[in-house]
Amino acid sequence: MEEILEHYKHPRNKGTITNPDIQFKDQNTLCGDEIQVYLKLDKKKMITDIKTEGKGCAISQAAASMLTDAVKGKTIEEARKLKNEFVFDLLQIQLSPVRVKCALLALFAVKKGIYKYLGEHYHDEE
Amino acid sequence: MKTLIPKEIKNDFPIFKRKIHGKSLVYLDSASSSQKPKQVIEALSNYYEKMHANIHRGIYTLSEEATLAYEDAHRKVARLINAKFKEIIFTKNTTESINLLAYSLGLELKKGDEILLTEMEHHANLVPWQQIAKRVGAVVKFIKVNKEGELIVDEQLFTKKTKIVAVTHISNVLGTINPIAEIIGKGHKVGAKVVIDAAQSIPHMPFDVKALDADFVAFSSHKMLGPTGIGVLYGKQELLEQMTPFLYGGDMIKEVTLEDSTFNDLPWKFEAGTPNIAGGIAFGTAVEYLTNIGMHNIEQHDKELLKYAHEQLSKVKGITIYGPKDLKKKSSIIAFNFEDIHPHDVSSILDTEGIAIRGGHHCAMPLMKILNLQSSCRLSLYLYNTTEDIDALVKALEKVRKVFK
Numbered sequence: 001m002e003e004i005l006e007h008y009k010h011p012r013n014k015g016t017i018t019n020p021d022i023q024f025k026d027q028n029t030l031c032g033d034e035i036q037v038y039l040k041l042d043k044k045k046m047i048t049d050i051k052t053e054g055k056g057c058a059i060s061q062a063a064a065s066m067l068t069d070a071v072k073g074k075t076i077e078e079a080r081k082l083k084n085e086f087v088f089d090l091l092q093i094q095l096s097p098v099r100v101k102c103a104l105l106a107l108f109a110v111k112k113g114i115y116k117y118l119g120e121h122y123h124d125e126e
Numbered sequence: 127m128k129t130l131i132p133k134e135i136k137n138d139f140p141i142f143k144r145k146i147h148g149k150s151l152v153y154l155d156s157a158s159s160s161q162k163p164k165q166v167i168e169a170l171s172n173y174y175e176k177m178h179a180n181i182h183r184g185i186y187t188l189s190e191e192a193t194l195a196y197e198d199a200h201r202k203v204a205r206l207i208n209a210k211f212k213e214i215i216f217t218k219n220t221t222e223s224i225n226l227l228a229y230s231l232g233l234e235l236k237k238g239d240e241i242l243l244t245e246m247e248h249h250a251n252l253v254p255w256q257q258i259a260k261r262v263g264a265v266v267k268f269i270k271v272n273k274e275g276e277l278i279v280d281e282q283l284f285t286k287k288t289k290i291v292a293v294t295h296i297s298n299v300l301g302t303i304n305p306i307a308e309i310i311g312k313g314h315k316v317g318a319k320v321v322i323d324a325a326q327s328i329p330h331m332p333f334d335v336k337a338l339d340a341d342f343v344a345f346s347s348h349k350m351l352g353p354t355g356i357g358v359l360y361g362k363q364e365l366l367e368q369m370t371p372f373l374y375g376g377d378m379i380k381e382v383t384l385e386d387s388t389f390n391d392l393p394w395k396f397e398a399g400t401p402n403i404a405g406g407i408a409f410g411t412a413v414e415y416l417t418n419i420g421m422h423n424i425e426q427h428d429k430e431l432l433k434y435a436h437e438q439l440s441k442v443k444g445i446t447i448y449g450p451k452d453l454k455k456k457s458s459i460i461a462f463n464f465e466d467i468h469p470h471d472v473s474s475i476l477d478t479e480g481i482a483i484r485g486g487h488h489c490a491m492p493l494m495k496i497l498n499l500q501s502s503c504r505l506s507l508y509l510y511n512t513t514e515d516i517d518a519l520v521k522a523l524e525k526v527r528k529v530f531k
Contacts, residue, residue, distance in 0.1 A: 005529070031470055031501050032487040032494070055500055057470035058530075102470060 001093060007062035012069050015051045022076075024113030028105050030098065033060055037109045045076045052106060059091070059099050064106035066090040071110065080114040082107060129434075130427040131419065133512045138163040142510070149480030152515045157298055157326060157459050157506030158484055159348045162412075166351055169411035173404045180400055182377055196403050199410030200393065203358055206413050206421075207343065208334045212392040213366065215359040216406050220325040221250040223344035223359035224292070226372040226396065227321055228254035231290060234370075237263035240287040242318070244269040244277055244304070246297045246493045251323040251344075255292060269293070269309075271496055275300035275449040279309060288318040296326035299488045299504065300449030301432075301459030303327075310339055319365065325349055329416075329508070330457055331425040335360055347405065352412035356405040359396070366392050373398035424509050428458035431507045435460055435516045442523055448497060458507035461488075464523060467530050469503045475529055479522040 017038035025036045033056040040049040050068045067087060071079050087107050088095065095103055115122040136142045139161045144151055153161060173195070179188035181196050200214045217223045232255065235241070241255050245268045259266045265287075270278045275297060284291070291313035295306050306322055313320040321342040327333060328343075329350035335343055342365070347356035361369075371378055371389055375398040380388040389395045416424065433453055439445050444465040450456045464472050469485030476483055484504040487494045494501065505519065 030486060032491060033468075033470075033500065055468070057468035057474075059470070059474075099470075099474065 004058060004062040004091060004093065007065040008058040011061055011065040013051050013065065014053070016053055017049060017051050022113045022117045024109050024116060026105065026109035026112060028056075028060070028101055030101055031057070033057065033102070033105065035060070035064060035105050035109050037106065037113055039076075039110070039113065041076065047071055047074055047076065047079060050110075052109075056105065057102055059095070060102040060105045063087055063091060063103045067106045067110070076114045076117070080111050080118075082111065129430050129513065130423050131509050133514070135419075136510050136512075138165070139510055140164055140167065146480040146482075147478050152479075152481040152518045154481065154483045154505040154507065154511065154515060154519065156329075156349070156508035156511075157504065159354070160329065160351050160508055161510065162351055162353070163415055165415055166353065166408050166412045169408040170353060170404050173407050178404075181403055182394070192403055192407075195407045195410070196401070199406045199413075202410040202413045202417075206333070206417060207328065207360060208336050209360050210363060213335075213360055213363050215361070215366075215393045215396040216401055216409075217357040217359055217396075218355055218402070219348070219357035220323060220344045220346045221254075221357070223357050224251055224321070224323065225254045226359055227290075227292075227342055227344075228258045229372045230369045231319065232258035232264070233262060235259075235262045235264045235289055238287060239264045239289045240285060241266045242269065242283055242288050242291045242313075243267070244293055245271040245496055246275065246277070246299070246302065246490065247292075247294055248298050248323065248325070249489045249491070250325075251292055251294055251321075252492070255290070264289075271493065273497075274451060275302045275493075275497065276455065277302075277304050277309075279305065279312070281312065284312045284316045284318070286316060288313070288316050290321065291318045292321040292323065294323040294326070296324075296330075296457045296459070297449070297490075297493070298326050298459070299490045299493055299502070300461050301326075301457040301506075302450050303455050303457055306340070307338055310341075314339070326457060326459070330421075330428055332421040341365055347409040347412065350412060351415055352409035353402075353405040355402045356409045363392065366396070371395055371398065375399045377401075419509065427509055428507055429453075431511055431513065431516070432456065432458045432460070434513050435505065435507065438516050438520050442520055444527070445523075448499070448502060459504060460506075461502045461504045463499075463502050464526060465530065467526060469501045471530070472503050472523075472526050475526045476519070476522050479518070479525065481519055481522050483519070 020038035021041040022039035035054040038051045042048050052064045112122045141161050177191050179192050181193040204214045310320045319341045322340045324343050324345045328345045343360040348354040378398040446463045448461040473485035
């Protein structure tokens with residue numbers, strides 16, 4: 001909990017990237033929270049920079065903050081295969097089913113953005 | 127402070143025996159769905175244990191009893207809002223009631239006809255009209271909302287082209303009580319049919335369809351102590367008789383040949399298939415329960431508690447309350463934000479204290495946009511709420527503040 005609040009109050013990688021290689025906007029239909037992700041890639045399709053924009057609750061913001069740090073240096077192939085558990089492990093708290101959606105908002109935005117970039121259709125895990 | 131309805135009423139509601147995270151349940155989300163008294167829960171099990179059979183079919187004791195009980199529930203609802211038995215159609219919920227109208231009335235609109243809504247509609251009274259309008263080429267117009275969340279009823283919006291006016295009686299976000307009598311009058315003056323979304327009002331106050339001269343009224347059982355899966359559409363008999371059915375099938379017909387069918391009498395013409403018999407009967411019990419307490423008393427209780435909640439919340443540092451400042455224009459709903467803490471986080475931490483409030487866009491995204499809000503917290507009160515519930519909320523908000531400091 002302490003670490004979540006710390007990330008919430010001092011989020012990493014907030015802002016925008018001009019001329020991003022990948023840009024994607026996603027929404028949590030439950031509450032209307034929005035997130036916009038920007039990714040910069042190198043020639044090997046490795047994520048060299050990532051930023052997020054948008055307002056949200058502590059869980060969604062902390063998850064975005066932790067996730068963006070964690071995916072830097074990964075290739076988009078690696079990133080798009082990330083499982084939900086990857087985010088749960090970063091957060092390290094018990095989440096109610098409703099809050100799971102908050103936690104996964106950033107991950108879904110990143111994955112959906114990568115799929116779109118690759119011209120492939122994104123399928124939900126469920 | 128003592129409110130009109132004694133707090134012992136909570137004993138009628140078994141859910142209040144439950145502990146949430148070890149704390150007594152403080153339920154402040156009745157605008158979303160109300161809790162159920164044991165009488166209603168027993169009506170459900172009693173039906174299934176002693177009376178279950180399909181209605182309007184069997185010539186045997188069980189079916190006759192079930193039919194009588196289900197029809198009697200229609201009569202109880204009719205009495206509650208001063209309607210006739212034939213004018214009460216049971217649906218699934220308010221949303222289905224409005225869809226029935228959108229399909230039956232809306233599909234007969236011509237290109238260029240106008241549907242007049244307001245900017246504060248719940249998605250249930252917006253999306254059906256919006257989508258049907260697209261199909262038939264009708265134009266959807268909106269009565270605007272001011273910064274306090276009150277309607278600006280502009281006479282010029284009512285034109286010869288206006289065929290349907292569909293308006294919420296009470297905003298599910300802000301609690302604003304809208305001047306529906308005035309809107310019904312203006313609608314009728316131009317020959318439009320007026321639909322009232324009364325999901326937030328009929329549970330909380332006396333409601334007389336004849337005095338209001340409303341053409342159609344939609345509301346839900348589950349917001350007024352009844353089960354989920356039952357809603358009501360009231361319609362003036364002469365209008366319902368002219369209308370085409372929305373759902374076709376069994377029970378809504380008189381005679382069927384392979385080529386054609388004649389439809390059943392009201393209200394069954396609009397109740398196709400085996401309905402939610404248990405839910406309907408238990409809804410009748412809920413209406414009886416409310417009537418025994420008295421809708422005037424419930425309205426008064428809610429008003430006193432709203433005033434108390436406003437006073438107490440206003441004292442909390444960092445609270446912003448939305449909606450009409452004049453409490454006479456407001457029902458028992460308070461939308462607010464606390465500091466700049468996200469409503470999800472406020473709700474989550476209140477939950478750890480056993481307090482249930484709503485946080486989000488409340489199924490009214492256009493209104494939130496107008497108010498320039500991404501989301502808000504919302505508390506809503508009902509007959510089982512007490513001043514102690516409000517006190518518990520105020521105390522727990524201090525805990526929220528501490529966590530986010």
